Amino acid sequence: MKIFKGFIMKILAILIVFMAQFVSVFSQHEVHVAGTPDKITVFQSGANLAMSLKANVKKGTNIIYIDSMPSFIDANSIRLSTGASTSVMSTDFQMENIPIEEQIEPKNIIALRDSIKTLNYLIRDVNNNISVLQGEDLMISGFKLHPETEKGATIQELTALAAYYNKRVTEIRKEILNFQEKNSDYGKDLVRLNKKIAEYEATKKTLQNYQIIAVLSSEIDGNINLELNTFTPSAGWVPNYELKFKDISSPLLLSYKANVWQGTGRDWKDVSLVLSTRNPNLNNEMPVLYPWYLRLDRQKIDFESSSPLTLDQSANTIRGSRAEEKTMMVDGIELGFVDNKYMTVEFNPSSKYSIKSDNRKQSITLNEVDVPATYEYYCAPKLDTDAFLVAKVSDWGKLNLLPGESYIYFENTYIGKTMINPQSTDDSLSISLGRDKSIVLKREIVEDMTETKFFSSNVVKAYGYVITAKNNRKSEIKMTIEDQFPVSTHEKIEVDLIETSGAEVNKEKGFLTWKVNIPAGKTIEKKFGYKIDSPKD
Template identity: 30%
Template sequence: MMKKLALLIGSIFLCSGTFATENEIKIPSKIKEVTVFQKGAQIYKTGSVFVEQGVTDLLITDLPRNINQQSIQVKGFGNFTILSVNYQLNYLKSQKDSKQIKTLKDSLEMLKFTKKDTENKIETYKAEETILLANKSIGGDQSGVSITALKEAMNYFHVKLNEIKSKELELNGSLSKINESITRIQNQLNSLQSKLNNPTSEVLVKVLAKERTKAVLDLRYVIYNAGWTPEYDLRAIDIAEPVQLNYKAKVYQSSGEDWEDVRLTISTGNPQISGVKPEIYPWYVSFYEPPQVVSRGYAPKAKMAVVYDEMEIVELDEEEEAVAEVSYFEATTNQTNVEFNIDIPYSVPSDGKAYTVQINEFNLDAHYTYYTAPKLKESAFLLAQITGWEQYNLLAGSANIFFEGTYVGNSTIDPQTANDTLNLSLGRDEAIVVSRTKIKDFESQRLIGLNKKETFGYKIEVRNNKNATISIIIDDQFPISTNKDIEVEQIEKSGAKFNETTGKLSWEFELKSLESKPIEMKYSIKYPKDKKIEL
């Protein structure tokens, strides 16, 4: 009786498993949209399938392992009801080969075929060489050979053997290069495939249909091994035109699934940063008590306060209409985030490399001026003072600078430290000639009682060789005394703005085309004659 009962129970479980398998359908899905955050990305996939009357398990397969389970959202469209949504790992199935891996495998197969063909040719030449050497005897044992016949035979052997050896040498060289290529490709494949040995994940959606109907499922989830960094191109045609700013995103991902021809949205948000406002708790003050000395040589363990983020677990106890959203978390919108919708479909392979995505293009009003500090460098640098940049929601990032169609260098845009005006250096302009020379007739040294007094003078000259009027800023400085026994006197500033705290001199004026302007700065230093100063 017990054996019959066990068999009956086993049959019930077997039937249950068979029934579940028969009513499980793998639903093909494709990535349609991706919202890329600064760190992380939200994937939007969709798929459809026809379901029969009754309860059916719809299985969405080949998902990345590193999905944030709490971010999973499922929407259904059709005449059916979503009963439950479950997330699970599949350790029996690895991730699909990427395009890069498929290309490498194809290349490897072609190289192996070429290698085999080359080896066959080498064997053929070796066999030909063996036959040639085995038949090198000329004439019979009793009869000799004429000199003419011997020369012809020797010439034939020489030419033919040399041809065979040359071919063998050439083929062995090719074989060596083929083996090197096979080794490199195999090593690259091993590196890439090692990342694919991780299990895939799946989302199981249980649905109920009253009749045969088409079920459309939309799936959204967040991954963290993706993101983007800002990059800019700043182009100035000439000093009479506005600055063109190209706002770009360097998008990367290594989720395990390629994004092929998807609609991208670039977001300045970061889902890894908590959006919960901080709380200030009471701050108590008390008398300090020194720690107690424990005779056994160790101090008692301090109590540690551990704070856990509150998490709401949602269970689907009741049937839910297919048009309703089944979600493991409630998304909140941060009004400070900005999203850029990219109209052109993009493809981003899962290889961790950065791919450039064009976000937008702006023309920025700019005031151009030249700057020089001839004490440090006798060169003039063109500056673009840009206004109105705040409205474009820029992030801190590197900028490639182009002027008059030529790359002039790299700079950094950091809106956090910028003022209303964003100053960018567009590089040196050799058409603005700057010089700084000593005024030797003015320089002197003389003794005044117990002190020595030295005078210094410099002439700064700027020439504009461009065919347009320019504005230029010139900076220099007077030394600042850090000792009461050292006195610095400013003798000549040529109308410069002077900062007594820093000793900085600043001139700003316009120069017409082909115009030159000299300015002078003079000062003296008095100090005890038995001392030396360091300038």
Template identity: 30%
Template sequence: MFSFREFYSFLFIKTTTMKHLFFLIALLTINIAIIGQEITGKSTINSVTVFRQGVQINRSATVKLKSGLNQVVITDLPAGFNDQSISVRSLSRLEISAVQYRTDYTQDYESSPAYLELKNKLETTFRLKEDETVVLNSLKDEENMILANKNITGTNTGLTAEQLVKMSDFYRTRLPELKNKILASTRKITDIDKEITRLQKQMNEISSKNNQQYKGEIVILVESKKTMDELIEFSYIDPRASWVTSYDLRLESLQKPLNLQYKGKVRQTTGEDWKDVQLALATGNPQFNMQFPVINPWFLYYTAPLFGYEAGAPMMLDEVVQVRGSINVRAEKEEAAGEVTVAKENVTFMEFSLPGKYAIPSDGKEHEFKVQDNTLPGFYRYIAVPKLDNKVYLVANVEDWSKYNLASGNMKLFFESTFIGNNYFDANIVTDTLSISLGPDIAISTTREKLKDLKKTRFLSNKKQIQSGWEITIRNNKTVEAEILLQDQIPLSTDGEMTVEADELSGGKLNKETGVVEWNLKLKPGESVKKVIAYTIKIPKDKQVVLN
């Protein structure tokens, strides 16, 4: 029997007339479906790599090849994956001449009006999410720009008093407006995600109903020098799968380090259940634009600087919870045992290969898997800001946290195996120390009372002098010593004719740029302390200020 090359060489040599030439061209354009010996086979899924949006499915099939040119047809594949992404290899490195995807049309449900309508709605909804994500990121960038400009004080800015007042007014109005817009945009994205889930579920229901009627096939043209059993491996990308990050943060005792369980929530609607497969989760996205960005000229224009305040406050819980137990200043790292996930850094993303094998049905529901167990050595302390909240919060601080390869995601908090609340971990923070609020501890109490004898106004020539002060009491009702960071503030001047002087800080440390006053306290069991913060404001007689 002729080999593939011998067959075409023979035709080329024998073709001498124009008639023969036309005959040769016709042969060369014949579909590979009629060339070679057709061998059908079914494949199994060996492993999947789920991206943030999309999945690479790796399959294999053992087929019996004959000597010569073989047309291998891999049948019973779920239709709808990206056929442009198909990659095929032979275990024995046989020559693969062509690869073609085709659909087994028993009933083409993807061409039905109902399915196409859902598909178009899903594509439109994804675009809405992309657009809203751009809006949200722009709002956050503007907020960060405002917060970063925090070094303008007094008359050192070179600006007039009128300009400073305008900037102060802008800051007071623009920042709350930005926060409301960020909140609205975040809620809108959440609603869009719900709509995406609903549409994917409906599409999956149609896919499931037609699972036995609409299939895909891969046709592979392969040449073998002998009759043999051969393992064919192939992969492709399917956009109908995704995963998100979530965390369980557990603290068994304040003498022990934190346990952060990194989890992945996987959903898929590929039309085929994954059974007994190796699972990997990747932080990249194969559908992103592959073109590198081009930088354009950056033209600088004059603009008015903005006021800000110092960032870096710990994340806070939405719920009010109680924290029990005793406190230790620093907990040391403990080694974790057992099977671990292998984290591999690829060229543009992280990939986590999970141990063991897994089953994930094609039902559009979230299926949760443990990615990593991280023991985080950290130190704990309390933070009290009685001007804003009379509760005292326990905060865990983790240094050098970036080495754990974490991504942004929702976080559940557990103390002594009891659920205490929800939080959100933002992996985009740029500080070396990660601060996580573990909720308020009702065993430490605070009060903040106005000093009535200091609330008075005096007139000095063309100036008006206003004195104000507060007394802060903090008490440790726990059975162990507590380390507490107590914070308050004095106002900052925004006008050259306005001065603010600290009269009494009770040993507190004043940050002159932010006005924040801090006391680092260590209270023994049952001990209470009082701190006084008092200040004097001098302004022109015809001006007014509001003091909270």
């Protein structure tokens, strides 16, 4: 008996513990809050979503469902912080299907349904009026005087009765026609609205709600503040510019813009944006060098990082690989060049923005600044007989520029595009502002400098050219003119300059450079020539 009682007591103890756990599990308080971003830091690839949320919690364990999250976020990036009286026990990211019957209909569909209810009411009301009038018509049409009454009635009384009959029956039937016309119009409107509802119903499908589930432990009952930060890769931005100038004595007006896109699955509405040049996707592991071996293998040398280097002797080339330039592509749409080798800069537009989740570019102006610049012209008549206006910007590092496309405007007229490339190591940044047809250029052969002479074992060929540049502008201009002569890579081929007209000579590259000032309306000439001495065979 004692053994049986002991067994019963153990069973009761287990049941008590189980019931306590059961009550504890089902006493967890569940709260749903909408995950609406307040501030979004957009990187050139990805974005950090910051949200300030409120939740009503109970003392003990609470499960917080943060709904309407982007379709893809990095679960490891979820950071949820609370006040001193609560602590975050765990977070998770999941997707749930929302049944059609639980979905909240759009406002326009709710308005359509209300309009349908109103039309149905009006149609019933009109039908009631028609029924009443038809009854009255039937009653008047079926009215007959009693024979004794008819014998005693005078001609005047019978005439008045007939007139009333004609008048009232005509009125009734006109009113019925009017009501029927109204019903016809109401019916057409009803068909049109029901068609729209049917189209909406045909497109309805089970929606997917992406949510963060957080388990919180609270010491109090009441409202608490939550701060959520998480990262999504489905957004980004690329820089572009507008350059405006009036003349070659005025500063450049530089407009720094950003093309922002996002495809998170949720539209951003009235959010504060921060545009950052930082790249959170970069590998944070420090680089490690490995031995780089060179070996002969089948008369071929291939080289790759941390693998043998090979040489293709028949082709006289070394083949290898280099880092590719990154071009941002979203849904097959090229958004621009992305380069993250520069210092981190953040731009904080003053306005709030709404950006749809459609991966389409939305232009945002970040800054406008007058940039002091000096202007000069550049030409390479061998390649192009147009002169190009170039703006040179000194101390350009403080502008925090990134590589990007720029649209050029002269006196608010669009004249073309150029690329801004801050990778230059020069003291000044050169920006091509396009062609200037006011500068006329020619490159022609000088006949008396061009000849060929044959000797016993070699041939000497001489070439001569003259470059003319005319300034049709109303002011003096500075111009850099470049041309070239061949550079020998064989000991039996010799190249000698005959004439340079005072050019700066780069013998290693074979470049000739003249820096000239051309007064308004004037023309300058620069001659150069060279001869090539090579074997006959």
